[in-house]
Amino acid sequence: MDMPTHHGHERHEGHKGHTHHPVLPPAGAETLKDPVCGMTVTEQSPHRIQHEGRPYYFCSAKCQGKFAAEPAKYLAPVVPAQTAVPVQVEAGTVYTCPMHPEIRQDHPGNCPKCGMTLEPVLPALDEEENPELVDFKRRFWWTLPFTVVVTVLAMFGHGLGWLDMATQSWVELVLALPIVLWAGAPFFVRGAQSVVNRSPNMWTLIGLGTGAAFVYSVVATVAPQVFPPSFMSMGRVAVYFEAAAVIISLTLLGQVLELKARSQTSAAIKSLLGLAPKTARRIEPDGSEADVPLSHVHVGDLLRVRPGEKVPVDGVVVEGSSALDESMLTGEPLPVTKRVGDKLIGATMNTSGALVMRSEHVGSATVLAQIVQMVAMAQRSRAPMQRMADTVAGYFVMGVVAVALLTFFAWGFFGPSGANDSGWVYGLINAVAVLIIACPCALGLATPMSIMVATGRGATSGVLFRDAAAIENLRKIDTLIVDKTGTLTEGRPSFERAVGAAGVTPDEVLRLAASLDQGSEHPLAAAIVAAAKERGLALDKPEQFDSESGIGVRGTVSGKALALGNTALMEQLGVDVSALASQAEALRAQGASVMHLAADNRLVGLLAVSDPIKATTPDALASLRKAGLRVVMATGDGLTTARSVGQRLGIDEVHGEVKPADKLKLVERLQAEGRTVAMAGDGINDAPALARADVGIAMGTGTDVAMNSAQLTLVKGDLRGIATARALSVATVVNMKQNLAFAFVYNALGVPLAAGLLYPFTGWLLSPMIAALAMSLSSASVISNALRLRRADIGPH
Numbered sequence: 001m002d003m004p005t006h007h008g009h010e011r012h013e014g015h016k017g018h019t020h021h022p023v024l025p026p027a028g029a030e031t032l033k034d035p036v037c038g039m040t041v042t043e044q045s046p047h048r049i050q051h052e053g054r055p056y057y058f059c060s061a062k063c064q065g066k067f068a069a070e071p072a073k074y075l076a077p078v079v080p081a082q083t084a085v086p087v088q089v090e091a092g093t094v095y096t097c098p099m100h101p102e103i104r105q106d107h108p109g110n111c112p113k114c115g116m117t118l119e120p121v122l123p124a125l126d127e128e129e130n131p132e133l134v135d136f137k138r139r140f141w142w143t144l145p146f147t148v149v150v151t152v153l154a155m156f157g158h159g160l161g162w163l164d165m166a167t168q169s170w171v172e173l174v175l176a177l178p179i180v181l182w183a184g185a186p187f188f189v190r191g192a193q194s195v196v197n198r199s200p201n202m203w204t205l206i207g208l209g210t211g212a213a214f215v216y217s218v219v220a221t222v223a224p225q226v227f228p229p230s231f232m233s234m235g236r237v238a239v240y241f242e243a244a245a246v247i248i249s250l251t252l253l254g255q256v257l258e259l260k261a262r263s264q265t266s267a268a269i270k271s272l273l274g275l276a277p278k279t280a281r282r283i284e285p286d287g288s289e290a291d292v293p294l295s296h297v298h299v300g301d302l303l304r305v306r307p308g309e310k311v312p313v314d315g316v317v318v319e320g321s322s323a324l325d326e327s328m329l330t331g332e333p334l335p336v337t338k339r340v341g342d343k344l345i346g347a348t349m350n351t352s353g354a355l356v357m358r359s360e361h362v363g364s365a366t367v368l369a370q371i372v373q374m375v376a377m378a379q380r381s382r383a384p385m386q387r388m389a390d391t392v393a394g395y396f397v398m399g400v401v402a403v404a405l406l407t408f409f410a411w412g413f414f415g416p417s418g419a420n421d422s423g424w425v426y427g428l429i430n431a432v433a434v435l436i437i438a439c440p441c442a443l444g445l446a447t448p449m450s451i452m453v454a455t456g457r458g459a460t461s462g463v464l465f466r467d468a469a470a471i472e473n474l475r476k477i478d479t480l481i482v483d484k485t486g487t488l489t490e491g492r493p494s495f496e497r498a499v500g501a502a503g504v505t506p507d508e509v510l511r512l513a514a515s516l517d518q519g520s521e522h523p524l525a526a527a528i529v530a531a532a533k534e535r536g537l538a539l540d541k542p543e544q545f546d547s548e549s550g551i552g553v554r555g556t557v558s559g560k561a562l563a564l565g566n567t568a569l570m571e572q573l574g575v576d577v578s579a580l581a582s583q584a585e586a587l588r589a590q591g592a593s594v595m596h597l598a599a600d601n602r603l604v605g606l607l608a609v610s611d612p613i614k615a616t617t618p619d620a621l622a623s624l625r626k627a628g629l630r631v632v633m634a635t636g637d638g639l640t641t642a643r644s645v646g647q648r649l650g651i652d653e654v655h656g657e658v659k660p661a662d663k664l665k666l667v668e669r670l671q672a673e674g675r676t677v678a679m680a681g682d683g684i685n686d687a688p689a690l691a692r693a694d695v696g697i698a699m700g701t702g703t704d705v706a707m708n709s710a711q712l713t714l715v716k717g718d719l720r721g722i723a724t725a726r727a728l729s730v731a732t733v734v735n736m737k738q739n740l741a742f743a744f745v746y747n748a749l750g751v752p753l754a755a756g757l758l759y760p761f762t763g764w765l766l767s768p769m770i771a772a773l774a775m776s777l778s779s780a781s782v783i784s785n786a787l788r789l790r791r792a793d794i795g796p797h
Contacts, residue, residue: 036063046286059292094121112197115190117259133259136186140252143183146175147242147249154242165236169221176241180214184248200397206251208401209435214244216432243436275347276368280312281305283356297362305344305355313346314361322353335524337566352520370661400438400751404431407755426756426765433754433766437774438747446739449786454732457789463714463725470711472736473694474729476676480624480722481666481689483681484635484645487699487719489611491682493524495531496592499583499606509605511537513564513597515557519545524593524609525553552595563598570596570603580606591641613648620719621649627723630675634658634666634689663689680719681710697722727794735789739782746778 035056047058051071058064095118097103097111109118117132150172157168191207194200217239220227224237279291283302297303297313305311311324323335326348335351338344344357346366363369411427451468458465465471485491498506498513514532517525519542532539542562545555552565563573570577575598577584584594584606592608621631632653635642639656646654655666663679667689670677679686679693687709690696698710699717714721752758754766766774 034059034063036066059290059296060298062298095119096121110190110193112193113199113201115194115201115203130259133256136252136256136259139183139186140249140256143179143245143252144249146179147245150175150179150245151242154239166224169217169236169239172239172241173218173221176214176217176245179245179248180210183252184210184244187248187251200401202397204397205400205435205438206247208404209438210244210247212404212432212435213240213247216428217241217244240432240436273372275310277310277312277347281309295363297359299359299362301359303357303359305350305357307350307352307354309350311344311346311348311350311357313359314366315344315346315357315359317342317344317355318358319356320354322355323351325349325351396747400434400747403438403751403755404434407431407434411756430754430756430765434751437750437754437766446743446782447736449783450732450736450739450789453786453789454728454735457792457794458725458728461721461724461728461794462718463712463721463728465725466711466713470695471729471732473676474678474712474726475733477678477695477726478628479630479632479670479675479677481632481634481663481670481677481679481681481693482651482719483686484633484642485611486682486717487680488617488633488645488649489613491611491699491717493527493593493609494612495527496587496608496610496612498608499580499587501579501604504604506605507535507537509597509607510535511539512557512560512562512599512604513595513607515540516542516545516553516555516562516564518542519555520553524595527609528607560599561601563601564595564607566595570598573598573601575601575603577603579603589640589644591644613645614718616718616720618649620722621651623720623723627726632666632670634663660686660688664692667692678722679710680722682717697725724794728792731789731792731794735786739785742781742785743778746774746781750774750778 036058043057045057045059047061047064049056049058049064049068051067056067058067093106095105095108097113097116097118103111103113103118104121105118110116111118117130119130153168153172153175157163158165162168163171187203188207188211190203191211194204194207220237220239224232227237276294278294280294280297280301281289281304282292282297283289283304289304294312302318303312303315305322307322317338317340319340321337321339324338324344325335326345338355344355345368346361347368361367408424408427408431411430412424415423415426447468451465451471454471455465482488495510498509500506500509510528510532514529514537517528518539529539540557542555542557546553552563552569554561554563556562563569563575567577575596577596580596580603584596587594587606587608590608590610592610595607595609596603597605597607624631630653631651632655633642633646633649633651634655636658639654642654642656646652655662658666663681663686667677667679671694677693678695678697679689680697680699681690682699686698690698690709695712696710698713712725714725750766753764756765758764
């Protein structure tokens with residue numbers, strides 16, 4: 001992904017597929033195009049140039065200056081609309097391996113260590129479907145019919161009697177050719193690269209196994225006379241085209257499923273990128289206004305932000321006031337009042353008043369862009385679960401190849417001798433059997449099958465795992481960091497209580513405040529109005545309603561001049577609030593937001609709105625502590641509010657007023673202490689920490705970005721789901737270990753048998769056909785064991 005730079009026009013010029021060209025103003029035209037950036041301009045634009053007798057109009061002095069310096073650059077011919085423009089990778093894109101983050105290069109390709117396809121560190125928002133996924137799906141579906149026919153012929157051909165067996169071998173060869181040479185070509189390329197890079201991996205074995213089976217079968221079909229008579233059966237030497245075909249088709253299917261899953265890992269970053277508005281309303285020096293693409297906004301531009309619009313970039317308020325909903329970035333539900341001189345964060349929502357702001361940070365310097373970078377870095381820095389398995393697989397591959405070679409030469413030199421040098425032929429057959437039986441299907445399926453079943457089992461229990469690492473690591477966690485809003489609490493403002501001054505009942509305070517707030521769109525106002533309606537209070541219609549102050553609302557209800565807001569509004573009106581100051585401070589200490597209500601410039605009461613603790617939170621925390629977890633709270637709320645919630649829930653370690661970077665540092669500090677850390681949160685401000693934690697846990701009631709950054713999502717937003725997920729994690733890891741143990745034992749027994757070690761004692765030899773059957777049965781056994789997870793007891797806990 002190419003983040004916009006500080007100079008929006010330079011970024012726009014480099015945009016892929018964009019060709020700059022002038023649009024000459026036809027007679028009578030009112031709207032024209034800036035030849036530099038393509039923006040719509042008018043003949044009234046103060047920025048204009050006469051070039052070669054023709055006028056050109058510009059959106060700003062910067063575009064005019066660029067055109068004046070290099071007019072030829074912007075007078076390039078137009079690309080016809082019907083001409084297909086090839087999709088190109090934007091300059092500066094860096095590619096890395098999901099399993100080996102240290103591999104980084106400036107062009108697409110395969111990882112030299114594991115053969116996995118590299119993917120962009122930062123994806124583009126408008127990214128198309130992975131071209132390799134498209135390619136593999138085409139290879140799989142186009143050759144699947146051939147695989148089915150080859151397999152049916154191999155298993156039932158002799159019984160059906162459609163063809164004589166020698167002819168059937170040729171038919172199978174013709175059908176297998178496109179499967180092996182076309183559909184399987186990428187696997188052989190990766191296998192060759194693993195040899196060249198001296199990094200043996202699963203592609204080495206798949207390439208050797210399928211290649212050996214195919215070459216052996218081709219020789220058996222084309223030159224059957226080189227084999228001893230004992231290998232003749234029903235008029236032909238047994239061939240194993242179906243083994244090569246089935247292995248390649250299964251591997252293609254596995255790669256398609258894996259690539260689809262991997263395409264979701266960039267969803268968090270794409271969600272973040274999608275938060276930013278596409279345009280901004282810029283105020284020109286002459287006072288006119290125009291909607292411009294976000295990439296055209298410069299530092300120092302004046303921008304208008306209307307009610308219901310998103311703030312385009314980071315900046316400062318220069319005119320107006322409003323309540324801004326920053327929950328998409330902070331996760332905190334209570335809007336923040338912004339007045340002249342206050343800072344604004346790009347991508348936050350303006351809820352009510354109109355603002356004029358001056359841009360201060362654009363492109364990659366904005367808070368949103370920095371969070372994108374943090375999420376990307378945290379995702380890539382997580383140690384892949386498969387690293388140790390890769391190391392073991394590397395030695396396993398070398399061991400299998402060594403055994404196959406040893407088998408070939410041992411049989412060649414010491415095997416039975418006679419006509420046609422049968423010892424070498426036996427050596428070839430047995431070496432092929434070793435490679436086929438050791439083809440790492442069981443080994444490769446051992447973990448993914450357990451993960452697939454566990455993922456489905458978890459989904460039915462409201463627990464969504466994103467990857468295998470989360471399932472493996474969840475059982476190891478000893479520290480849980482929880483966000484307050486939306487995780488421990490409901491995540492939405494709720495009316496708590498009203499306090500009346502002398503002679504005024506709490507219900508009257510609520511009724512008056514709710515009557516006035518009917519004219520407000522503020523979420524706190526909605527909570528107050530809803531509470532009054534629940535109590536059946538009769539509300540009056542407000543008159544002369546005014547919410548432009550940004551520190552509260554004013555209006556007339558039943559002939560009384562009411563004012564509802566914070567202490568700043570009361571001071572402005574000269575209202576004495578000291579009579580209820582102690583109650584207000586006590587409510588703040590309990591984590592509530594306090595508003596004062598005055599009638600005719602006299603204080604009549606207080607209203608407290610808070611974010612209530614979820615009913616299930618105390619039980620959930622108790623079960624987590626019982627499991628030996630250290631619970632830490634980290635929130636963007638004020639420290640007083642955070643501590644009050646912590647005290648009520650028995651959480652000793654509380655961090656308040658933390659920014660996204662602070663949460664990330666907290667996770668890293670605990671990990672540096674040797675802790676295995678899980679992070680539970682629901683806001684975008686939690687995204688970097690969720691991605692960096694050993695296990696990130698998102699509330700299903702939270703933001704999409706939080707869920708995309710986390711490895712585990714609790715659909716109901718209930719912390720009790722962590723206990724359920726942990727039990728499933730334990731059961732799954734046990735199941736994976738069983739599968740891996742079976743796969744290794746299977747290879748430990750099958751490889752010596754295929755090599756012919758028992759031949760001197762029992763006369764047993766394992767033909768490649770039996771080896772292929774054993775391989776299939778081993779995979780089936782692994783799958784059957786994994787399916788037992790569907791009946792695992794994971795709750796209630």
